[in-house]
Amino acid sequence: MVNGGLHEVDVPVGTTLADALRDVLGLTGTKIACGEGHCGACTVQLDGVPVLSCITLVHTVGEREVTTIEGLREHPLVQAFVEADATQCGFCTPGQIVSAAALLAATPRPGHDEIVHAMSGNLCRCGTYPKIERAIEAVAAENRGG
Amino acid sequence: MELRQPSSLADVDGGLPLAGGTEVVPLLRDGLVEAETLVDIRAVVPKGVSGTTIGAGTLLAELEADPEIPSALREACRLAASPQLRSMGTIGGNLLQATRCWYWRLKYPCFLHGGSTCHARQGEHREHAIFGNEQCASAHPSDPAAALLAVGATVRTDRRELPIGELYRLPTEDDRNVTALEPGELILELEVPRPEASHYLKAMDRARWAFPLVGVAAARFGDGVRLALAGVAPIPWALDSADALEQATPLPGTAYKVELARPLIRRALDAIA
Known part of the structure; x- marks a missing residue:
C-alpha cells in the first residue's frame, strides 16, 4: 500500500523501497542523498513510523502502509514550511515533512526537546533547522488551538 | 539474489540473515558482504521484553522506551542512532555491526580483510582504537554492546549460551572475525541482569546521533562496579577499573580518546554511586 493505493511491483530482490517508489511508481518526491541511511532525505512512513527507504528492501515491506511526501500534500506542515521559509535548496524537505508529520501524529503538541529529538535523523546541509522547528511549532500551536 | 521468509527457525537454512536491514543493506550495496540468498529472520527471532529476557528482534526504539530494562541499555539504545x-x-x-573504519569500508586489503597491514595504524585513525589495537586499530561502533557488557548480559543463540564478553574476540592471524559466532549461528535472546544502578554516556562528533568516539557504560551490583567502553577497541571493551584506562595503547591520533574517556568514566561512576 502506498499513500492509500495498492501497488504490486515486479523488481529484482535487493531493490530498495526508495528506488521502487521513484523508478517504478514515479513517486520522485522521496529523495535519495547519502544512500546509506545517514541523512534522512529518503524518509517515508511505514505504518506511520518514519523509516529510511534507501536501506529498506522493497520485498520486506509486505502489506504495510507506505506514506510518502506525495501522500502528505494536504498536511498543514506543507504550508507551515512555506510560511516559515523552512527550505533553502529543498532537497531534504520531503524527508523533513514526513518525519515531522509522524511526530505530530504521535504527539500533537510536542515540546522543543521532543521536536529536536524526533527530527535529529533528518540532516539539512543548508542549515534551516531553526525554521524547520518554527514550522513544526506553528502546526503544534494550531493543534493547541492557536 | 533471492529472498526467503521462513516462518520457523527450523526452516532457516543458510543464506544471509536480514532483520532491520540497516547494517546488511549498506554492506551488500558496498560489496562488503555477498549473498545469493537473503533470509528475512523477522518472523523467527524472538521480539519484545519479558522479565530479564530481551528478544534479539526487539527494535532499539522499543528498548529506549522500556522502563524495565537497565537504564544504561535504555540510554545506549536512545543514543545509538537516528x-x-x-x-x-x-x-x-x-551487536553484530561491522566497524566504521574507513579503510575496511573502502575495501583496503587490511588486517581485518585478511591482509597483513592495518592501514589505520599508519594512516588516518582519529576515530580508531586505544585498546586491543596491535594488529587492527578499528573501533567497535555499538553503544548497546558496551551497556550489555557492563551489566553482564548473556547471549542465547540457536546453538548455545555465552556471556556477551565471549561473543566478541579480537581478530587474530588465524581468524579475522570479531565475533565468535559460527557461520549461520543466530542470536535469539539476551538475558540481561538488573543492576542496582547503571548509566551510559558517550562523546560524539555531533550533539545528536553519531557513532561513539568514546562510550562509557557503568553498572553497580552490590558493592561491585563494572565498566565497559564503546568505540575504543575492535570489540566492546570491558575495563577492570577506572585506573585501567592508564593501560591504553593509543595511536598518535587517538590519544585524545583517553582524555575523553577519563571524565566520562568519572561522570558515569558518579551517576551510579
Missing part, C-alpha cells in the same frame, strides 16, 4: 534507524534496527543486529 530515530529512523532506531525504528528499523534490532538489538541483535546492533
Whole structure:
C-alpha cells in the first residue's frame, strides 16, 4: 500500500523501497542523498513510523502502509514550511515533512526537546533547522488551538 | 539474489540473515558482504521484553522506551542512532555491526580483510582504537554492546549460551572475525541482569546521533562496579577499573580518546554511586 493505493511491483530482490517508489511508481518526491541511511532525505512512513527507504528492501515491506511526501500534500506542515521559509535548496524537505508529520501524529503538541529529538535523523546541509522547528511549532500551536 | 521468509527457525537454512536491514543493506550495496540468498529472520527471532529476557528482534526504539530494562541499555539504545534507524534496527543486529573504519569500508586489503597491514595504524585513525589495537586499530561502533557488557548480559543463540564478553574476540592471524559466532549461528535472546544502578554516556562528533568516539557504560551490583567502553577497541571493551584506562595503547591520533574517556568514566561512576 502506498499513500492509500495498492501497488504490486515486479523488481529484482535487493531493490530498495526508495528506488521502487521513484523508478517504478514515479513517486520522485522521496529523495535519495547519502544512500546509506545517514541523512534522512529518503524518509517515508511505514505504518506511520518514519523509516529510511534507501536501506529498506522493497520485498520486506509486505502489506504495510507506505506514506510518502506525495501522500502528505494536504498536511498543514506543507504550508507551515512555506510560511516559515523552512527550505533553502529543498532537497531534504520531503524527508523533513514526513518525519515531522509522524511526530505530530504521535504527539500533537510536542515540546522543543521532543521536536529536536524526533527530527535529529533528518540532516539539512543548508542549515534551516531553526525554521524547520518554527514550522513544526506553528502546526503544534494550531493543534493547541492557536 | 533471492529472498526467503521462513516462518520457523527450523526452516532457516543458510543464506544471509536480514532483520532491520540497516547494517546488511549498506554492506551488500558496498560489496562488503555477498549473498545469493537473503533470509528475512523477522518472523523467527524472538521480539519484545519479558522479565530479564530481551528478544534479539526487539527494535532499539522499543528498548529506549522500556522502563524495565537497565537504564544504561535504555540510554545506549536512545543514543545509538537516528530515530529512523532506531525504528528499523534490532538489538541483535546492533551487536553484530561491522566497524566504521574507513579503510575496511573502502575495501583496503587490511588486517581485518585478511591482509597483513592495518592501514589505520599508519594512516588516518582519529576515530580508531586505544585498546586491543596491535594488529587492527578499528573501533567497535555499538553503544548497546558496551551497556550489555557492563551489566553482564548473556547471549542465547540457536546453538548455545555465552556471556556477551565471549561473543566478541579480537581478530587474530588465524581468524579475522570479531565475533565468535559460527557461520549461520543466530542470536535469539539476551538475558540481561538488573543492576542496582547503571548509566551510559558517550562523546560524539555531533550533539545528536553519531557513532561513539568514546562510550562509557557503568553498572553497580552490590558493592561491585563494572565498566565497559564503546568505540575504543575492535570489540566492546570491558575495563577492570577506572585506573585501567592508564593501560591504553593509543595511536598518535587517538590519544585524545583517553582524555575523553577519563571524565566520562568519572561522570558515569558518579551517576551510579
